Amino acid sequence: YKMVTPLEKQPELLSSVKNVILVASGKGGVGKSTMAANLAISLAREGYRTGLLDADVYGPSVPILFDIKNQRPVAEKENEKARIIPIEKYGVKIMSIGLLTKEEDAMIWRGPMASKTLKQVIEDTKWGELDFLLIDMPPGTGDIAITMAQDIKKAKALIVITPQQLAVADGRKAGYMFSNPHVQTPVLGIIENMAWFTPANHPDERYFIFGKGGGQQLADELNAPLIGQIPLVMEIEETSDSGKNIFLTDTPSVHKAFQELTNNIL
Numbered sequence: 153y154k155m156v157t158p159l160e161k162q163p164e165l166l167s168s169v170k171n172v173i174l175v176a177s178g179k180g181g182v183g184k185s186t187m188a189a190n191l192a193i194s195l196a197r198e199g200y201r202t203g204l205l206d207a208d209v210y211g212p213s214v215p216i217l218f219d220i221k222n223q224r225p226v227a228e229k230e231n232e233k234a235r236i237i238p239i240e241k242y243g244v245k246i247m248s249i250g251l252l253t254k255e256e257d258a259m260i261w262r263g264p265m266a267s268k269t270l271k272q273v274i275e276d277t278k279w280g281e282l283d284f285l286l287i288d289m290p291p292g293t294g295d296i297a298i299t300m301a302q303d304i305k306k307a308k309a310l311i312v313i314t315p316q317q318l319a320v321a322d323g324r325k326a327g328y329m330f331s332n333p334h335v336q337t338p339v340l341g342i343i344e345n346m347a348w349f350t351p352a353n354h355p356d357e358r359y360f361i362f363g364k365g366g367g368q369q370l371a372d373e374l375n376a377p378l379i380g381q382i383p384l385v386m387e388i389e390e391t392s393d394s395g396k397n398i399f400l401t402d403t404p405s406v407h408k409a410f411q412e413l414t415n416n417i418l
């Protein structure tokens with residue numbers, strides 16, 4: 153027989169972090185990881201102590217985006233406990249399940265196993281004092297997303313969608329998850345990604361190829377602000393796989409949008 157620590161007696165998760173922001177989406181492929189990575193870099197550039205946790209167990213893309221997938225974090229002993237040192241790049245402290253496990257292992261974890269492992273990684277990582285920890289959430293409203301939102305009491309959420317109606321429907325589900333009485337995670341705002349297309353040689357033109365207004369519609373429905381609209385930029389697609397240029401923020405047309413986004417969440 154083992155005594156179980158009552159929930160309220162458990163030490164607070166991430167007590168050395170001032171703000172925890174869950175970057176979530178209703179479905180994959182809307183640019184959630186790209187937003188989380190760029191937001192982290194923008195915040196670090198503003199001088200905030202920033203960390204990024206990749207919680208997308210089944211498709212960790214942060215190591216690829218930051219081009220650190222061949223790096224292995226080291227552990228150090230602290231009070232008889234091993235603490236993992238996050239990898240630091242572009243001023244961001246980065247941790248990902250993808251840096252700690254073999255891809256084929258994590259892929260077959262069931263929900264509870266994945267949630268438990270993630271929680272362990274959060275606890276064991278030596279984040280130090282941080283102003284912001286961004287968490288790149290798994291897409292959707294599955295087990296892991298719910299557990300993360302529930303367990304990290306101080307977390308607030310950003311929901312990333314694209315302008316289509318289908319994406320709005322998916323974003324709505326994510327919104328319902330966060331507002332559920334058992335979860336109660338405040339939604340900081342909506343980010344509409346791929347809001348329009350701006351050709352590199354015509355930085356002032358806007359083509360609304362995925363439709364218009366989805367971000368605002370979701371924002372109105374969830375009673376949360378639309379805090380950022382990020383254009384679709386060709387160069388990102390071409391370079392993000394290699395991790396050489398994940399800086400949407402270096403593309404002039406996007407730079408402003410990200411600065412506004414950063415200001416909006418501060």
Ligand code: ADP
Pocket residue numbers: 177179180181182183184185186187213291345346382383384385386388389392393
């Ligand atoms: P998710 O995390 O939602 O699955 P990703 O961040 O991995 O999505 O993005 C999916 C794909 O879309 C990636 O190839 C990424 O480079 C691309 N992408 C994301 N946002 C943009 C954007 N604003 N402009 C161009 N390509 C983008």
